[in-house]
Amino acid sequence: MSAAVHQLLLSIEDELKALEWWQCEPPAVSALQSTQPFCLDTLSLPQWLQFVLLPRLHQMLQAGQPLPNRIAVYPMATECFKGVDENPARLLEVIAQLDEALTGLPVEREA
Template identity: 55%
Template sequence: MSRQVMFLLKELELTLQRLELWQDEMPSEDALASTQPFAVDTLEFHQWLQFILLVRFRNMLATGQALPTAVAIYPMATEVYKNKLKEHALLLDVLARLDETLSGKPVERLQ
């Protein structure tokens, strides 16, 4: 599973870049220290993906830690991008596959 997750994390990074959501400048330490789910109070969702999710998951894989199995990234993404589903279809697909890989359960996808 870790190999598949590593592949999906790389695909997530490339998709964020393709959609021009990738940022070169890191948010402030205060913004990254949010305790809210998805750092909704301090970061845009794509920033959370880049600077928190990708960093944490890659660190977990590198140090042999167990990855979370109770995940719901796709539902949050569909809410965030509900007015731009077509524009973010590639991103939503990657996140659905990441959720499915981590949880071992199919994700009910929007049509």
């Protein structure tokens, strides 16, 4: 499973870059210390993916730690990406696949 999760993390990174949502400069340290889910009060969802979720999961993989098995990023992503000019369909699909890989449960995709 770890190889599949690693590949999904790389795919999320690729999609963020393709959508031009990848940032070269990290946000302020204080923005990363939010206690809100997805750091909603300090980061956009693409920033949270890039600076919180991806590094955390990569670190867990490298350390051989157990990965979270209760995760639901897809519902949040579909809500956050409504009405954006770019087409995040591929990014949403990869996020759904990551949720499925970690939870072992199917994700109900929006039509």
